[in-house]
Amino acid sequence: MHRYRSHTCGELRAADVDADVRLSGWLHNRRDLGGILFIDLRDHHGLVQLVARPGTPANEALSAITKESVVRVDGRVTARGAENVNPELPTGEIEVEVSEVEVLGAAEPLPFTINTEDGVNEERRLEYRFLDLRRERMHRNIMLRSSVIAALRQKMTALGFNEMATPILSATSPEGARDFLVPSRLHAGKFYALPQAPQQFKQLLMIAGFDRYFQIAPCFRDEDARADRSPGEFYQLDVEMSFVEQEDVFQVIEKVMTDLFTEFGQGREVTSPFPRIPYRESMLKYGNDKPDLRARLELVDVSHVFEGSGFKAFAGKHVRALAVPDTADQPRKFFDQMGEFAAEQGAKGLAWVRIGEDGKLTGPIAKFLTEDDVARLVTEVGGKPGTAVFFGAGEFDEVSKIMSAVRVEAAKRTGHFEENVFRFxxxxxxxxxxxxxxxxxxxxxxxxxxxxxxxxxxxxxxxxxxxxxxxxxxxxxxxxxxxxxxxxxxxxxxxxxxxxxxxxxxxxxxxxxxxxxxxxxxxxxxxxIAPGVDRIVMLLADEPNIRETIAFPLNGNAQDLLMGAPSEVEEARLRELHLSLRKPPQVKPAEGKQAEGRPAE
Known part of the structure; x- marks a missing residue:
């Protein structure tokens, strides 16, 4: 028998009953029921239940082993009683009665629980990322990422694209973000830059005559973190094609994205074909250039309606309206909550009216609108009885930002938002x-x-x-x-x-x-084009934060809490690189106060 295992932890089935097996994995959980120990043993492939009877050496050994220790066990596969079958586990029909135990790697007391999704903070999770990655959700996300990348390679190759590598050490590039610079030892005072993208190189490959290129490309940008952007580095499906127009690129990428999201989307509907929306139209209808089309509501520019109006609050301003149908039954609380939401986005308030069954308007600003204002407004927004109309007024960019968020939130609150779909x-x-x-x-x-x-x-x-x-x-x-x-x-x-x-x-x-x-x-x-791999996986995994789809991400302050990067460099290394440091001056604490993070002397 193999030194460590005859089977994986996710492999055993009812057909293996009475077989002698050897398993290795992590001690995931332990339950003591009247002296009988039930152990969940976990490895990359799955989870299996072990049984250790009272008074046996295996029971004594397994009672003393800490959770998340790595163990090898020998035992015999037995069938679970019908009442104990676990239909949620592939191995749920069997268990392994343990006869021998060997500790392969003992675990110290854990900084947080592995077998539950408890509320441990992200900094702690990143400090012990190797433990965090043992959680079922994180393991599933990383394996999804691996499968997505493998599928992208297969799909691009099938479409006639050739995978090629481009340099990591290069010159600075005008991609719009800060470069990460690498000092040259051989060329004093000069620097390489890590590529923000392989932009120039992939164009050079086209000029060299390679016709269709792709790469799962690492990119490096010294920019701040966001929920959908990891600081430091990210990966993209980098693509370039020769002798093409815009529509040719669209046809290739639409096929790849449609097939990919259908394959890994767990039954969620995928838009096909993808609508084409001009930038200026998107800014007017949706308030931004990345519209969430799951929200089935659109903004309308009604500035001209109020140009000659006596309503001074809107006079001379850009005014965008959002018509929300079927709000006749919405209580006043709904409108107040939408106003609070708009305030959180930076608005000073959120004006609104509602169209009644008689065609007249009610709401805080209804009394300021003339009959002509009302008639033009209802026509512009296509309002019907029961429709609520929210307004944003001010500078174009400010109104766009606020009303884009209001559009999506209103759709979610009123049933005009599609769930479980991918709208491209x-x-x-x-x-x-x-x-x-x-x-x-x-x-x-x-x-x-x-x-x-x-x-x-x-x-x-x-x-x-x-x-x-x-x-x-x-x-x-x-x-x-x-x-x-x-x-x-x-x-x-x-x-x-x-x-x-x-x-x-x-x-x-x-x-x-x-x-x-x-x-x-x-x-x-x-x-x-170059679709972001991290964001693709984030969408497929239904994760709100991109760091949940990356094995070893930097934190929001661009630090690697596990490996201790960035770190200081010894003076000898700086001299070798012809560098000297100019650190920002330290702020001296006010008299009578201690410096933050240091004990008082």
Whole structure:
């Protein structure tokens, strides 16, 4: 028999009754029922129940072993009585009567419970991540991630894409976030950058003639954490294709995402085909460029309704309305709660009216609206009796942010929200440029390597703020999975686009010399996209926080609490790298107060 096991813990069935077996795993749980010990033994494959009779060496040994210790047991498979069968376990028809026990790895007292989802804080869980990953939910999430990545590789290969690696040590890139820099030992005072994305390299692969590339690519960005963004590093399905237009990219990614979410979505419906929503339309109807289409409500711009109105609170402001049907039975508490929710999003209040059976309005602001205001408003929002209308008024961006959240919350509270579905969409026609609010200067609004719609003529004849780009995002259930674009592959267009954004020809050649040089030697039209693997798994696992789908994530402060990163470096190593440190000055505590985290002397 094998030194450690003849079977895994999830393998035994009724057909194995009377077989002598050897198992190894972690002591998951222990129950003492009248001197008879029942042990749950767990390994990667599952869980099996062990039995140790009173007075046996196995009973004595298993009574003394701490939970989460690793043990090897020998025993005989027996059938459970009909009343003791556990239908929720694949091994629930049998148990193993233990005859011999060997401790392979003893466990110290645990910092938190493994076999239940108790309320231990995240910092503690990350400090002992190797224990946290033993929990059933976390183990399931990590295995889901592994299966998703394997499926992505299979699906991309089947579609004719070739997996290729790109450099990790590279030059800085204008991806919009801070780079992680790596000092060079051989080139004093110079730095490599960890790639924010393989953007330039995958375009160079197209120029080199490889046609269809993909990679499960690690990306590094020095940015703050969010629920759907892990600081430091993340992984994406990086894709690039030659001789394609926007729709060609869409067809490939729609198939991959539809098949993937159908395969791993546990029966949840998947949108197909994905609707195409222009960026400006998305901002007006949904308040953002990553709409949650599970909410079956839309915002309406009603600013013009109140332009000549006597209602001063809305005069001269951007006004967005949200019509919520079937609210005739909603109590006043519902409206008050929606107002409180809007306040949590930063609103000073949430105006509302309700359309009665007689077509007249009731609500706090109804008395300020003229008959003409009412008629125009009801027409604009398509209001019917029983419809409530909520309003946001102010600057466009502020109103969009608040009302986008109000739209989803109102849908959830009134039955206009779909559960257990994946609602995908494409956001298209992004502006090529935007105006910096602080400086007033024109700058790129998205990926600077994108092809402008209309090409060189548009750059030379249109107002920069009216130029659209062949850029697109893929969104699912309000989560942006990826940005992509048809790339600019013509040097003359690149010079012109960067000039509009304030870059001289010399600066472009200095910053992007490699790309420009490649474009001048025959570049095919090409485009791509890079859906985030972490966010895909987060959606499939139905987890609200992306760190729950990553084996060893950094915490919200970009720290690895398990391995102790980031850490200080010895002076000798700094000298070798030609570096000296300039730390921020320490704040001296006020007189009579002790420094935080230090004992008073």
């Amino acid at each position: 969409c494409w956001i298209v026609d992004f502006p090529m440029f935007e105006k910096n609010e602080d400086s007033g200067e024109i700058e790129f609004s998205h990926n600077p390597f994108s092809m402008p719609q209309g090409g060189l003529e548009a750059l030379r004849t249109k107002d920069p703020l009216d130029i659209l780009a062949w850029q697109y995002d893929i969104v699912c259930n309000g989560i942006e999975l990826s940005s992509g674009a048809i790339r600019n592959h013509e040097p003359e267009i690149m010079y012109e686009a960067f000039e509009i954004a304030g870059y001289s020809k010399d600066e472009v050649e200095s910053e992007f010399g490699g790309m420009l040089r490649a474009f001048k030697f025959g570049a095919p039209p090409h485009g791509g």
